[in-house]
Amino acid sequence: MGATGPVGPARALPPHLTLLYRGPLASCDYDCPYCPFAKRRDRPETLRADRAALERFTDWVADGEREHPGTRISVLFTPWGEGLVRSWYRAAMVRLSRLPHVERVAVQTNLSGRVEWLADCDLGSAALWTTYHPGQVAHERFLAKARRLAELGVRFSVGVVGEPDHLAAARRMRAALPGEVYLWVNAAEGRTYTDDEAAAWQELDPHFHYSRHPHASRGLPCRTGDSVLSVDGDGNVRRCHFVDTPLGNLYDGSFLRRTGPRACPLTSCDCHIGYVHLESLDLYDVFRGGVVERVPVEWARTHPSTEPSPSQR
Numbered sequence: 001m002g003a004t005g006p007v008g009p010a011r012a013l014p015p016h017l018t019l020l021y022r023g024p025l026a027s028c029d030y031d032c033p034y035c036p037f038a039k040r041r042d043r044p045e046t047l048r049a050d051r052a053a054l055e056r057f058t059d060w061v062a063d064g065e066r067e068h069p070g071t072r073i074s075v076l077f078t079p080w081g082e083g084l085v086r087s088w089y090r091a092a093m094v095r096l097s098r099l100p101h102v103e104r105v106a107v108q109t110n111l112s113g114r115v116e117w118l119a120d121c122d123l124g125s126a127a128l129w130t131t132y133h134p135g136q137v138a139h140e141r142f143l144a145k146a147r148r149l150a151e152l153g154v155r156f157s158v159g160v161v162g163e164p165d166h167l168a169a170a171r172r173m174r175a176a177l178p179g180e181v182y183l184w185v186n187a188a189e190g191r192t193y194t195d196d197e198a199a200a201w202q203e204l205d206p207h208f209h210y211s212r213h214p215h216a217s218r219g220l221p222c223r224t225g226d227s228v229l230s231v232d233g234d235g236n237v238r239r240c241h242f243v244d245t246p247l248g249n250l251y252d253g254s255f256l257r258r259t260g261p262r263a264c265p266l267t268s269c270d271c272h273i274g275y276v277h278l279e280s281l282d283l284y285d286v287f288r289g290g291v292v293e294r295v296p297v298e299w300a301r302t303h304p305s306t307e308p309s310p311s312q313r
Contacts, residue, residue: 010256013064013071014227016103018292020241020273021057023233025050026080029112030136032161040081051088053233058092060235060250065101076129076292077107078241078273085113093118097126106293111145112137118154127293128156134169143176150178157294159184162191162201162208174204182299186272187211207286207296214270215278222264223277223284229259242266242274 027042042050064073075096083089084107094117096105106127118126128149132142149156158177160170162185174183185205187193193201193212201208224230225239225247232238237247237255243265248254269275276283276291288297 010253011259013068013256015070016072016074016227018074018076018223018228019061020076020078020228020230021054021232022078022080022230022241023050023053023057025083025086028081028110029085030082030110030133032133032136042081047086050233051086054088054092056235056251057231057233058095061096061102062099065099072101072103074104074292075102075106076273077105079108082110082112083107084109084111090117093126094120097121097123104292110136111142115145115148115152115154118149118152123153123155126154127290127295128154129159129293130156131159131161132170132173134160134166139169139172139176143173146177146181150181155290155293155295157182157184157290159186159294161186161188162193162211163188164197167200170201170204180299182295184208184272184294185211187213187270189270210275210281210283211272214268215275215281216267217264217269217275217278218267219263221261221279223279224264224274226259226261228277229255240274240277242269242271 024046025042026046027040061073061075064071077083077089077092079089089107093105093107096102098121102125104125104127106129108129108131110133111128111130130146146156146158158173158181160166160173160183170183170185177183183204185201185208187208198208198212222239224243228240229247230238230241231250235250237250238245239247239262245265247258248256264278269278272294275281276287284291286296287294290296290299
């Protein structure tokens with residue numbers, strides 16, 4: 001499908017650009033019943049294609065200081081599968097974290113892989129969005145890795161899906177985690193919570209109410225398509241992961257003719273990586289300096305390594 005929508009003159013990138021990258025990788029080492037990619041294995045050719053695509057994307061970001069002077073970039077890797085068990089995702093995190101124009105580079109991960117490689121990152125810009133999956137990993141094993149991240153000075157959040165049988169495990173994890181680590185809760189897809197059920201999760205995550213219900217979004221201003229863009233493995237740019245209309249391609253610059261402020265075309269938005277950018281929710285104030293890694297500013301203030309980055313203060 002070709003790019004559609006209004007075409008104007010190529011515009012400069014905004015002072016701060018957030019890129020959500022998702023390549024071909026879809027394999028995962030976990031078997032979560034609520035995930036369609038559980039225990040999926042990618043063929044060798046898919047893994048090779050994913051590595052090449054990620055390296056191409058990383059090169060583009062690295063060239064940004066020269067090609068787009070004055071623009072600072074944040075990157076969130078959102079693979080369908082588990083990226084950090086693959087060497088090329090670790091290498092991309094290390095490389096991007098050390099670039100002066102990269103404000104933040106983060107990845108969504110189940111934390112199943114080793115963590116010592118993070119010592120090679122610039123920890124002023126590298127961060128992790130981690131998810132604890134009870135039933136897939138022992139409490140002690142996940143907690144040990146989370147504590148090691150804290151020892152290393154890594155900026156990270158921990159999350160859990162709000163399934164009823166996860167509540168006791170989530171409470172136990174919250175009690176054991178360092179106090180400066182934010183534990184978030186995602187509402188289970190398709191689940192309706194009673195007020196009592198929601199209150200139990202709200203005790204663990206004071207921002208759970210944002211996840212509990214989908215947010216009406218049609219016609220409302222959203223940063224996606226302007227200062228936030230989604231990029232796939234071929235370099236196709238869309239306003240976000242949930243709007244399929246292409247804006248152009250990252251590598252030939254064609255996307256620059258179709259970006260700009262615009263309203264959301266969808267009826268509602270029910271995923272944090274989407275609705276966090278809705279201007280009507282003011283979540284940039286809640287997560288100031290920690291939007292891509294999902295760290296609220298009140299947690300950031302308790303830990304020196306989580307101070308907000310300059311452009312999001």
